[in-house]
Amino acid sequence: MADWIETNGTILRVAVEGEGPPLVLVHEIGGTLESYDAVVPALARTHRVVRYDMRGCGLSEFNVAPITLPLLVNDLLGILDAYDLRRVSVAGCAAGAAVAIGLALDHPARVHKVVAMSPALQVPPEKKAAVLARADAFEGEGLRPTQDARMASSYPEALRGDRARFDRIRRQRLAANPYGIAGLLRMLARLDMTRRLPELRHPMLVMAGIHDGDRPPQVVKPIADAVPGARYMEIESGHFMPMQTPDAIIAALTDFLSPTS
Template sequence: MPWIDANGVSLRYELAGNSGPAVVLMHEMGGSLHSFDTVAPDLSKRFRVLRYDQRGTGLSEKVRAPFSHDDLTDDLESILAAAKLEPPYCMVSVAAAAVQVLRFIERHPDRVSRLALCNPAPGVDANRAAQLDERAARAEREGLRATLDITLDKSYPPALTDRATYEEYRGRYLANDPVCFANMNRMFARANMMHMLSRLSCPTLVIAGRQDSVRPPAMSEQIARMIPGARFEQIDAGHFMPTTAPKALLALLEPFFSA
């Protein structure tokens, strides 16, 4: 897995697969490129698959300065250039990554051929923003363990997967850098890309997790209604869809990207 130095930050990415359409995987807040370990190998048999650690996550550089969704979009542009992955792209965003993918499309509407939004969170209301600010403060003050009750306990029912898979995801979550995690939460609390939903012109698939208490299916369905011609599907998943329901997710993504 190579790293690049871009925009003052070291960023890790992985490109797999030798042929087929280009697929870009964008992980959730608190996740990393390993969030797609359960789906990337299968996708790379049919597509060229790019996944990466956003700044401050995984093995990308841990930064101390606050950042914006524009910074994250700049990072994505740099990674795509470094990987020499040519458009058009099929893009997958999980949860809060909807903000980044929509910002990328706003900049480059002609570069995205198909879009899959998993439990999308393109913006939050005032109550959720306050919760994100509280989670950020907890993480900085006490570490990631102090946020489990308001994050993982609500978004990842352990019964959805075997215990080992749950413990691995939990371990990666707890290993997040508290300052970077806090900055990501504060950034997302103030980012809003809802205006882009009605402007989307590429085929779009919105997928909801039936057991997602953070973004219940009704919220995802409402988002799908705002997107011209969007298709809405539900699967038996939690908030972290690639980890909690990889087979069901692949069953939707593979034919959608092959169409």
Template sequence: MPCASLQDADIHYEVAGQGAELVLLHELGGTLQSFDTLVPLLTQRFRVLRYDQRGAGSSRAVHGRMTIEDHAADLAQLLAAVGFAPTCRITSVAAGAAIAVAFASRSDAAVPALALCAPALAVSPERRAYLVARSDDVRRNGMADIVESTLGRSYPDALRTDHHTYEAYRRRFLANDPVSYAEANMALATTRIAEALPGLTMPCLVLAGRHDLLRPPADVEATARAIPNATFATIDSGHLMPVQAPQAMAEHLLRFFAPERQREAIDESYHE
């Protein structure tokens, strides 16, 4: 897997496919492998970049403070390193949406379209306290101490019908570096990126998971209402859409990102 040495992060990434450039941003606790099933559904129409965010997966561990803005700066540097334009489309999942909004709000970015899937943007006082407590817990006791409570909400029993897929996700979650994961929790806990939503002028697709216990459809719809040019939809998924509902997610992404003249053909291909 290629690795890009950025200013203060070493980022592992993968590029596949051909066509318009599309970046995928994974969830807190996830890796680029969260998109393993989704990517093949996109690569006939898009040149797809996915990567392990700083401190995640195979990217270098982080044992100091990080912010959502640091993640956005990583994305800007990574795009330049791999030859992607700053005008690429972005699809983000859960806490990855905070990075997407932070990047799209940068003065040097010109994102033409943005997909926010189960977006984790606003952090209530109760949720902030939970993230801080989880950060402290994982520092003391490691990933195994929080895996059941965390996946119990993001990957509940009702969505574990494919045992192999669930167990693979669980193993990746447990493989996280505990300190890096704790810092990622704190980055989300301290963000105020939701304040930037009214300034997003590009078309935005906002997807909710019908079975999402962390960001229920009503909450996600409220996020969509804060964005001037947003389209809201619900799919049959939980919080981890590319793992739990890749086909439905891909269908919405292909239709949303496609030029108008191609949308009818895409609709027909999904209903043959």
């Protein structure tokens, strides 16, 4: 069952399940802690799984102040302190991977292992104006006008064999807070974590989706190459891996997080 905590000047919805070494799951832009519904039951058999709605997302508080990566990292740090979690493995999808990596970079003693799925760590200079324009459009028009076009890139036809799953995820994303998404997009447009990747010294798994039109393998692999000793994996998935291909994510995380890995 989810709870709400107050930390770092905001209210965050948090869910904790299972017993064992702590594992934190950080969702993507437009997602919520429910982004991990399909993988948590299996992961919670061996881990204490912590997931939460980032500020401005789901049922966490929306603040009008600009969102920055240090702010999101401090939100996560506040969750760890609230639940007395001294050292955790952390997995993030897309912009959630930026938060996971940010925690490892700025608070290395608090992190054991890192998993980055379809990591979104920067926006190329030639695409920044379009990302900022999209943020403005979401605030002015909502998400519906561009939803199908965005899903065509992040959740292409090749992955829509389970139509009920696709329809459910489409509805979840349409129901997201457009103002929270806009704030996170502006944060991403200002972000460039690539220069700091060689500083990472944690065991790290970087995952790319073969069908991901937003962060394809040719964008993701250089991230793994920049991290000393990082493991790289390509899977038959898209941009929302834990929702689209949960069995593959369960298998990959279970193997990587194993004490013998």
